[in-house]
Amino acid sequence: MVRYGKEHKAETRRRIIETAGRRFKQDGIDGSGVSTLMKDAGLTNGAFYAHFASKDDLVATAIADQLKAQAENVVARAMPGRAGIEQIVRGYLSPQHRDDIGDGCPNAALLDEIGRCGDMTRQAYTDGVLILIDGIASRLAPEDPSSARVKALSLLGLMAGTLQLARALTDRQLAHELLEQGVVNGLALLDAGLGM
């Protein structure tokens, strides 16, 4: 059953990182045990430490991976220019995204837990979020993306907080209205930047 070679091991590691990313988003970091994470990847708990130094190591790695995937699959694939950001905002603050935590944004799923993590994880998060943000900033100000970094970051904060709030509310109708208001707010934030 067990195949051999560096290639195979790297593939297994990748599988653990991806399934763990999904599990963390669904059940939280503290809510996901090593045995469960390994079972998700089709392995037993003992193999974990051949791939990662500790659970913290996996947490940092999985968060970095989630942000990278988001930059590549969501931000980079959106329509070019400002229209792309509008597309991103509408997709982010949609009922589908609200109801699909496992495939959704790691910021919305984990931000407050990340804030409680150690330096290593928070550094991995910071590096990852900057990559994500630069994709948005380069659409906001193509000639000078770094000037738009903070604005892009604040847009992410708005979106993540709004989605978290929509997920926490038991009143579906109110949550829906909140998401619509969030789109309005997000787009207004963009327009305020045209003269920057």
Place this chain on the structure above:
Amino acid sequence: MVRYGKEHKAETRRRIIETAGRRFKQDGIDGSGVSTLMKDAGLTNGAFYAHFASKDDLVATAIADQLKAQAENVVARAMPGRAGIEQIVRGYLSPQHRDDIGDGCPNAALLDEIGRCGDMTRQAYTDGVLILIDGIASRLAPEDPSSARVKALSLLGLMAGTLQLARALTDRQLAHELLEQGVVNGLALLDAGLGM
């Protein structure tokens, strides 16, 4: 040592709820064990179930209490009218609030974890957040507060997400710029509502 009477027991219960609220915000819900929560209140673990049916029961109670306290101590005590909201936004998105999680906003500290909780806790949260929000809405539109509910809710989402993001970043300078941009965004959101 142990005093007697319904009065005393209610006082003890109150102390548990308050210290637990602080501990949850600092270490997370999953990160706070019953023994630790009771030790915080100066008691031993065994007494817990004389006050609460389960940990979930305390979680729901503490979250409701936190939101009520925020409505009373922050929102209700701010300056009257729109100036009060501006005061709230600036205080919320300040470095002091970023660095004081224990005394800070329960939304910023716990929102994504609340989203993963059961119906009972999320219902308690929803009820509590509506009280908090109504205090803001009645400043936004004194003649018809319910029309401004969603807008007030979206302002809370913006503020909570921005503060979480500022807490998660290891780059203090960037976090500071984010908070300042968050204030700009929050105030712009208010102004967009004047013609409503």
Place this chain on the structure above:
DNA sequence: TGTACATCAGTGAACGCGCGTTCACTGATGTAC
């Protein structure tokens, strides 16, 4: 080509520990007579 050995990804049981919860008990307070 065949055989002996080295490599190593993954298994599964075990470690000490803290979790949420239960319960027999303590001892101070309040009540009855």
Place this chain on the structure above:
DNA sequence: TGTACATCAGTGAACGCGCGTTCACTGATGTAC
């Protein structure tokens, strides 16, 4: 006023369980001769 008993807030040990982590072992694959 004094004594006997009832009440009950809180103690602290114990329950089964899952946590993160360790490690002796398995068995398929690759290498040497």
